[in-house]
Amino acid sequence: MNNKIAFRIGMGVVAYALFVVAVLTFYPDKPEDMDWKDREEYNKVQVSKLELGLKKQAILELLGSPDISEAKRIGEKELQVMFYRTQHKQADGITTADECTPLLFVNGQLVAWGDSAYQSYIDG
Numbered sequence: 001m002n003n004k005i006a007f008r009i010g011m012g013v014v015a016y017a018l019f020v021v022a023v024l025t026f027y028p029d030k031p032e033d034m035d036w037k038d039r040e041e042y043n044k045v046q047v048s049k050l051e052l053g054l055k056k057q058a059i060l061e062l063l064g065s066p067d068i069s070e071a072k073r074i075g076e077k078e079l080q081v082m083f084y085r086t087q088h089k090q091a092d093g094i095t096t097a098d099e100c101t102p103l104l105f106v107n108g109q110l111v112a113w114g115d116s117a118y119q120s121y122i123d124g
Contacts, residue, residue, distance in 0.1 A: 066084055079106055086101045
């Protein structure tokens with residue numbers, strides 16, 4: 001009797017493990033499919049992994065579309081700052097810049113992120 005129970009438990013664990021692997025394989029997290037809380041956490045994790053010099057396209061593939069974006073041109077330099085929500089401040093249903101981490105791009109390359117990045121964008 002004990003062998004039957006152990007066998008069934010073992011089969012249940014194997015079936016559960018196969019189910020988890022299938023879900024993780026066939027349903028990867030995409031930022032655009034997440035609710036705001038999950039996306040906020042996802043953004044925090046991904047922003048912590050960023051490296052200077054990444055191309056804007058790589059960031060868009062990793063984080064999806066930004067919550068807020070601003071751009072300007074100064075001479076030959078094209079500046080763009082993209083804001084990704086990383087902290088919740090007010091339950092009003094609106095994402096504001098103070099709830100986001102800004103990523104600064106110069107000519108399509110990541111040069112800074114965080115509050116100082118936005119200040120650099122403003123200063124030009």
